[in-house]
Amino acid sequence: MKVREHEFREQLRGALGEPPPMAGPTLRTPEVGAPRLHPRVMAMVAVTLAILLVVALVGSRLTLHPRGNFLPAGTPGAQTPAAAPDSMPCHLAVDFIQEADNQGGQTATSVTGGFVNIPSGTFQADPSAGSAGGTYSAALRRWLPASSRSLSPDATAYAYVSLLPAGASWNQATGGQLHVVDGATRADRKVWSKDADVEFIDWTSAGILVSATPFQGGVQVLWRIDPTTGHAIQAPPSANPFHFAAPGYPGIHNLSYLGTDSAGQTVFYLGSRDRGTKYYVVLVDASGKATTVYSGTAGDSTNFYPDGFFADAHGIWFDNSDGSKVWLWTQSAGLTGFTVTGAPPPPRGYQFTSRAFMPAGACVPGQFPAP
Amino acid sequence: MLGPSIGSIGVTALGALAGGEADQTFIDAVAPVVPAAQRLAYGMLQNAHESEDAVQEATFKAWRSFGRLRADSNIQGWFLKIVANECRQRRRNRWWAVLKFAARDEESPAPRRDDDSALDLRSAVNRLPPEMRLAIVLRYYLDLPFDDVGRVLGVSAPAAKARVHRALVRLRVDVPEVNEGA
Numbered sequence: 001m002k003v004r005e006h007e008f009r010e011q012l013r014g015a016l017g018e019p020p021p022m023a024g025p026t027l028r029t030p031e032v033g034a035p036r037l038h039p040r041v042m043a044m045v046a047v048t049l050a051i052l053l054v055v056a057l058v059g060s061r062l063t064l065h066p067r068g069n070f071l072p073a074g075t076p077g078a079q080t081p082a083a084a085p086d087s088m089p090c091h092l093a094v095d096f097i098q099e100a101d102n103q104g105g106q107t108a109t110s111v112t113g114g115f116v117n118i119p120s121g122t123f124q125a126d127p128s129a130g131s132a133g134g135t136y137s138a139a140l141r142r143w144l145p146a147s148s149r150s151l152s153p154d155a156t157a158y159a160y161v162s163l164l165p166a167g168a169s170w171n172q173a174t175g176g177q178l179h180v181v182d183g184a185t186r187a188d189r190k191v192w193s194k195d196a197d198v199e200f201i202d203w204t205s206a207g208i209l210v211s212a213t214p215f216q217g218g219v220q221v222l223w224r225i226d227p228t229t230g231h232a233i234q235a236p237p238s239a240n241p242f243h244f245a246a247p248g249y250p251g252i253h254n255l256s257y258l259g260t261d262s263a264g265q266t267v268f269y270l271g272s273r274d275r276g277t278k279y280y281v282v283l284v285d286a287s288g289k290a291t292t293v294y295s296g297t298a299g300d301s302t303n304f305y306p307d308g309f310f311a312d313a314h315g316i317w318f319d320n321s322d323g324s325k326v327w328l329w330t331q332s333a334g335l336t337g338f339t340v341t342g343a344p345p346p347p348r349g350y351q352f353t354s355r356a357f358m359p360a361g362a363c364v365p366g367q368f369p370a371p
Numbered sequence: 372m373l374g375p376s377i378g379s380i381g382v383t384a385l386g387a388l389a390g391g392e393a394d395q396t397f398i399d400a401v402a403p404v405v406p407a408a409q410r411l412a413y414g415m416l417q418n419a420h421e422s423e424d425a426v427q428e429a430t431f432k433a434w435r436s437f438g439r440l441r442a443d444s445n446i447q448g449w450f451l452k453i454v455a456n457e458c459r460q461r462r463r464n465r466w467w468a469v470l471k472f473a474a475r476d477e478e479s480p481a482p483r484r485d486d487d488s489a490l491d492l493r494s495a496v497n498r499l500p501p502e503m504r505l506a507i508v509l510r511y512y513l514d515l516p517f518d519d520v521g522r523v524l525g526v527s528a529p530a531a532k533a534r535v536h537r538a539l540v541r542l543r544v545d546v547p548e549v550n551e552g553a
Contacts, residue, residue: 005546008539009511015492016512019413022423024405025430213431220435256460273500298500352494 091115091368092317092326093136093310093361096123096343100350108347113143115368116326116340116357123342123357124368136361137183144183148310148360152227153205153262155362156183159227161200161210164193173197178210180227191230194223202241202260203227204286209239241266246290249280261311267293269306275299281306283316293329304335310359317363323355328363397437400446401430407447407513408454414508415458417497425461429454448522451509455523459501495542503538510535 003011096112113129113136116122129136129143136143137155144151146158157180164175176198178191196212201222203209208227213220222235238245241260249270258267264286271279281293281304293316294304304327306318315330325337346353408429412422433453440449496504502524509520510531521531536549 003544003546005511005549008544008546009514011489011492012496012507012511015489015496016414016417019410019422020419022409022413022419022426024409025427272502275500352497 087314087363087365089118089120089367090314090363090365091117091124092359092363093138094123094319094326094357095133095360096125096355096357097133098344098346098353098355100347100353108350110347112344113360115364116338117367118326118328118338118363121326121338121340123340125344126368133360138362138364140183142183146181148261148308149202149259150200151262152180152203157181157227158183159191159200159203159208161198164195173215176210176212178208178225180208191227192223192225192232196221202264204260204262204264206264206286209235209241211240241284244268244270244282244284245288246282246284248290249282251278252280258306258308261309261316263311265311265316267306267309267316271298273298273305281318291331294335302335304337307356308358310361312362314363317359319356319358321354321356323357326357326359397434400437401433401450404447404450408450410513411451411454411508412458414512415455415505416461421461425457426454429457432457445519445522448519451523452525455505459505462501492542499538499541503534503541506531506534507538507542 092115094114094116096114098110098112100108111131111133112125113133114123114125117124126136126143132145134143134145135148135151135155135158137151139155144158146160150158150160152158159178159180162177162179163173164177165173168174175193175195177193178198178200180189180191181187182189191208192210194212196214199211199213201209201211207224210223210225211220212223222237222239223232224235224239225232237243241264242257244255244257252270255271256269258269258281260266266284268282268284269279270282271277273279275298277298278295279298280295283291283293285291294302296302296304303320303322303324304318305321306327307321309316309318311317315328315333318327318329320327320337323340323343325339328336328338330336340357343355343357346355405426408426409422412425412429413419416422416425429450433450436453440446496507499507506520506524509515509523510517515523517528517532517535520535521528524531524534526534532549539546539549
């Protein structure tokens with residue numbers, strides 16, 4: 001299609017639309033702008049427990065040996081526990097996330113909680129996951145309405161932050177409160193509060209890490225909180241896992257934070273997706289030591305492009321942004337890809353859909369549904 | 372070029388920032404760039420609430436790092452780069468995207484064309500890798516010259532032009548002005 005620049009500009013503006021009026025950025029403007037629905041509220045969207053279906057026996061037992069695509073191991077050094085010999089086959093908890101661009105231009109998103117059987121790669125939705133997915137607690141055998149980052153290290157509880165006073169919008173809030181919810185009893189316990197904008201960061205064996213920034217602006221302070229006693233100690237800025245400080249990755253100007261697991265291991269994607277450009281997926285352990293999980297060239301045949309991960313006794317499980325695979329990385333074997341089949345069909349009437357199987361819990365021994 | 376309503380709202384709100392405790396220098400520097408920042412965020416995220424949040428968060432980050440900015444720095448390039456990084460981070464984090472989209476499906480769509488060609492172009496732009504999408508948005512949605520596109524992308528003007536060219540090739544659009552020297 002040959003067009004002049006000004007013609008393409010008009011076409012693009014027509015396609016994307018003009019931005020609607022937006023409230024301007026503030027550090028604290030209670031009188032200005034409409035109250036906003038705070039995104040953290042949505043972290044408390046309850047997962048509705050559905051009827052657990054007992055389904056028929058499925059096909060023959062799978063081999064005990066993975067048969068995915070093997071790639072060379074990355075740089076040695078990460079502290080990833082080796083998988084027990086009898087831990088395969090297993091079923092990996094995932095949120096199947098599907099985004100579709102509809103005729104009206106709104107992005108329609110659906111989440112289906114379920115399991116990918118490893119090593120066969122077959123996906124099965126779990127009716128008990130409800131309509132919003134969440135994170136699967138193998139310890140409780142239950143889906144919890146939380147992101148994997150907010151899960152306790154033993155996967156029996158999760159944390160969230162609410163605004164104070166209760167029911168306040170962000171523009172009205174005077175503080176933030178950290179809650180811990182028992183996954184088994186759903187008892188909600190208020191653990192700690194601060195007269196600042198409190199953001200949950202992660203929950204590791206060292207405690208719950210939050211940031212507190214004065215509503216009026218100023219220095220952000222990190223706090224490490226004991227989830228049992230609520231005792232808080234100030235953490236150094238270097239405790240913030242968003243910061244990537246590892247040397248040895250020259251020429252990299254972009255990075256994305258993929259998450260932190262309960263052992264304090266953080267994964268970053270370094271580089272862009274421009275075809276032909278170098279990129280790295282890097283694991284940084286709690287001591288700051290970096291391990292290259294994968295280094296490649298965007299558009300290469302491996303096509304390893306993760307958005308998130310979940311670490312368990314097998315290693316680190318990653319999604320692939322095109323929804324084609326899940327990956328297992330271990331220090332000894334490197335990356336193993338498992339092609340996923342059985343995804344729900346894309347919704348009809350959409351020209352573009354994006355899908356991914358985001359790891360949302362451990363890979364539990366056995367297959368799903370159980371024979 | 373930029374909607375006057377967006378500009379006035381953005382500047383007014385930032386001007387009310389934190390009352391007497393605000394750093395007036397920061398406000399004076401960033402306020403004029405807010406409309407472009409909002410436009411960039413909307414071009415990248417296609418969701419007004421998400422764009423507001425992205426610009427809000429980027430403003431906090433800019434505030435915190437403002438003291439380290441050199442006096443002769445290009446404020447627009449610096450601030451738009453922070454906004455672009457924030458947008459990129461949000462697009463990559465699917466989990467939060469799910470939560471936000473689920474919370475905000477009452478949002479009314481922005482006025483835009485919905486004929487087949489517009490829908491095709493919107494879908495194609497959405498499929499672009501983030502760096503290409505950013506280049507296209509900066510050049511054709513914000514009307515920035517290649518020098519300024521390069522500042523945000525962190526590359527030279529010729530490299531920015533080359534990136535725009537590659538994105539146009541990906542979109543199967545042939546723009547003669549960009550082909551020259553790209």
